Amino acid sequence: MKIDLKIRRFNPTTKNGREPYYQAYSIEASEGMTVLEALMSIAAAQDPTLSFRRSCRSSICGSCAIKINGFTKLACSTQIIPEHEKAHEMVLEPIANHTVLKDLIVDFDPFWKKLDKVKPYLMPPETQPEGRTKEVHISEKDAEAIDHAQKCIMCGSCNSECNALEIEKKYLGPAALAKAWRFVGDVREEGGRKRLGRLSDDHGIWDCVRCVHCVEYCPKGVEPLTAIERLRSRAIQEGIKDNHGAKHVEAMVNSVKKVGRLDEAAMTFKTLGLLRSLGMIPFGLKMEMHGKMPHPHLFPQIKKIDEVRTIYAEIKRKNKNAKKKPKG
Amino acid sequence: MVKHCSVFRDKTELEQGVAKMAELRQRFKKVVLKDRTDYYNTELPSVLELGNMLDIAYSTLIGALAREESRGAHTRTDFPKRNDEKWMQHTLVTKKDDTFSLSYKDVSFTKYEPTERKY
Numbered sequence: 001m002k003i004d005l006k007i008r009r010f011n012p013t014t015k016n017g018r019e020p021y022y023q024a025y026s027i028e029a030s031e032g033m034t035v036l037e038a039l040m041s042i043a044a045a046q047d048p049t050l051s052f053r054r055s056c057r058s059s060i061c062g063s064c065a066i067k068i069n070g071f072t073k074l075a076c077s078t079q080i081i082p083e084h085e086k087a088h089e090m091v092l093e094p095i096a097n098h099t100v101l102k103d104l105i106v107d108f109d110p111f112w113k114k115l116d117k118v119k120p121y122l123m124p125p126e127t128q129p130e131g132r133t134k135e136v137h138i139s140e141k142d143a144e145a146i147d148h149a150q151k152c153i154m155c156g157s158c159n160s161e162c163n164a165l166e167i168e169k170k171y172l173g174p175a176a177l178a179k180a181w182r183f184v185g186d187v188r189e190e191g192g193r194k195r196l197g198r199l200s201d202d203h204g205i206w207d208c209v210r211c212v213h214c215v216e217y218c219p220k221g222v223e224p225l226t227a228i229e230r231l232r233s234r235a236i237q238e239g240i241k242d243n244h245g246a247k248h249v250e251a252m253v254n255s256v257k258k259v260g261r262l263d264e265a266a267m268t269f270k271t272l273g274l275l276r277s278l279g280m281i282p283f284g285l286k287m288e289m290h291g292k293m294p295h296p297h298l299f300p301q302i303k304k305i306d307e308v309r310t311i312y313a314e315i316k317r318k319n320k321n322a323k324k325k326p327k328g
Numbered sequence: 329m330v331k332h333c334s335v336f337r338d339k340t341e342l343e344q345g346v347a348k349m350a351e352l353r354q355r356f357k358k359v360v361l362k363d364r365t366d367y368y369n370t371e372l373p374s375v376l377e378l379g380n381m382l383d384i385a386y387s388t389l390i391g392a393l394a395r396e397e398s399r400g401a402h403t404r405t406d407f408p409k410r411n412d413e414k415w416m417q418h419t420l421v422t423k424k425d426d427t428f429s430l431s432y433k434d435v436s437f438t439k440y441e442p443t444e445r446k447y
Contacts (some may be wrong), residue, residue, distance in 0.1 A: 147378040
């Protein structure tokens with residue numbers, strides 16, 4: 001079966017490649033052929049100047065993440081014929097949210113730097129805590145809590161599709177935060193609280209907008225969003241609440257508790273405080289012009305507020321019971 | 329290599345393989361790069377790898393041709409028996425000025441002596 005491909009080319013060192021362009025290729029695809037195999041056959045037989053990263057060809061090295069018809073996938077685990085049948089075209093581009101270096105190759109330095117920032121290694125207590133004579137046993141349940149996070153092959157697919165990273169380059173990103181949870185959630189970890197403090201700073205766990213893209217596009221089922229949510233609740237449990245993210249969550253909980261619904265107009269003040277809210281006035285005016293400004297309710301409290309409060313009481317009771325049970 | 333130097337080998341296949349590989353190595357001397365840039369040139373490493381692979385393949389072939397016995401995954405259909413007396417040694421291949429030479433080194437074993445496989 002003949003398949004036409006369009007591949008985004010870019011090479012800043014040549015005259016023709018300085019401006020990105022799409023180049024058309026055509027290959028004879030056989031049943032079961034992957035996109036990576038197509039790329040390799042193009043590089044071998046048609047155009048050796050085409051550059052892309054690849055290594056293992058079996059979705060374990062994480063080198064070949066590219067955008068296939070607009071969505072980030074591993075080239076080695078995507079078959080070309082079914083993909084072509086869906087879109088009737090085959091457009092290959094480098095992953096997003098990364099600087100393109102050449103053709104399908106992107107700069108991974110920021111990715112590794114962010115990973116370094118979360119200190120991707122276990123920090124056990126420096127000296128053996130008193131009374132501990134044996135090694136720490138990890139129960140099946142303990143392992144399950146972090147298992148998803150250690151499947152990461154660092155292909156960058158999640159960061160490529162991350163909406164928060166698109167508007168804030170400093171955001172740590174789903175890949176690094178999933179790695180952070182792998183250690184914060186480890187029962188042998190000692191520096192968890194310190195880590196959570198750092199992760200709650202600007203451009204940390206609270207930058208995530210929960211669009212679920214990272215979960216959807218991860219080729220290994222890492223679920224970075226699950227990791228981020230676990231980090232968030234762990235941070236609040238640890239009492240790390242002096243940041244916009246935690247304040248926002250608390251304000252939301254309290255608003256529903258108090259009036260039975262989300263009083264959006266009051267959220268800005270509760271999250272940012274009065275002074276900082278004043279700085280948001282120009283932004284608020286813009287929102288008003290676009291009809292996006294939430295207006296305060298005249299009578300915010302709903303009629304059946306008692307029902308809402310019953311739910312809160314029930315949650316409180318359950319949490320109390322959970323705490324009483326011995327761990328493990 | 330799959331045809332001439334698989335698990336089951338014999339003299340004629342191996343000799344043909346050596347001749348073919350020698351020819352390929354000659355052809356490799358005329359190799360050219362189509363990608364002449366020096367920025368993320370992914371053709372260059374693949375060509376360097378090809379040259380090394382040809383050298384390794386040639387070494388494997390001449391080593392297998394010289395070893396007239398069967399041992400593990402090296403099964404000579406013309407010499408089906410294992411011969412510890414003569415071949416209990418490592419094959420060493422040395423490349424110097426584009427010629428390959430074979431030499432041998434004794435196997436040192438400590439606690440467990442290698443024995444013939446009985447299954």
